[in-house]
Amino acid sequence: MARKTIAVLLATTATLLATAGTALACPGPPAHPAYASAEFENYHAGAEAVTYDPKLVQVGSDATVYSLPTWDGKTTVILRVHGLLLNHMYGAHAHQKSCGATGDVAGPHYQNKPDPVQPSVDPAYANAQNEIWLDFTTDEHGNARSSTTVNWQFTDRHAGAVVIHAEHTHTDPGHAGTAGARLACITVGF
Template sequence: MEQTATFEAEPGTAVTYDPELVRVGSRAAVQSRSRNGSTTVRLAVRGVEPRRVYGAHLHANPCGARPEDAGPHFQYTVDPMQPSVDPRFANPQNEIWLDVVTDETGAGSAEATVEWEFPADRRAGSVVVHAMPTSGERVGVDTAGARVACISVGF
């Protein structure tokens, strides 16, 4: 599966909620491959803020007009308590984290592999880009700051 999109100011395939950090007209590509019990997802961005680290995660729902429309992080094993802050559920083995470091042109990419495939009855709906890198010390909701952009993806 591959999805490419241009970030727009209005909801669509890709939307920016903070045009200073993710400019209207900047681009993203998401690739996903599942096989033999594992899934690899790759995120590439171009034309966003240079020399910055963005957090990025798969989220449960497609993008919407509001940042929170994408719902919580997609979890293979869903935490019964939402928002999830329990490190047994909110971790890079149970979620897909794609923090991106951009170069001087505003381009960057990240790739993550997990040892599971999407369940047949439940798939992620988007990749949400956050204002800050994911904190390895404070696992859970909003550890990567504000949701600044979103790409709807048909995983």
């Protein structure tokens, strides 16, 4: 029921944004919204959400991600998780590729302006304005919601997944954007 409600809200929001954009005579339509919702499972071909560490992201817990582009050129991304460890801090970021057999398959963080040096740990590129950061702390039920809005949209390049990490994201030079081990991944068609 909750997933259907989110899908209806997403469609309604897109319609409202389109109507508002027409009324304001904006230069052009935003990129398409994205939505993914799945339970974490052990990897198998076709898995939409994969756990790489079932002790920290349990099989059967779930995540929902949706991305809403706006007529003013921004993008809001929302992450909701259910059934993770209680009162626990996690990092989360949009990554370049879809999920796979290991967390590394999702590739590096998606960056609006790519860092020419990879892996990127330069705060000029690895930051919450150039990447999509969705760090969260679960509540006493293991649930959390996180969101971010960036001042850009996906164009000819797209992210492919949201990866959940072992710790909140670091911001210091030489470690910027790092958040520990890749614990789980949900494929999202940004």
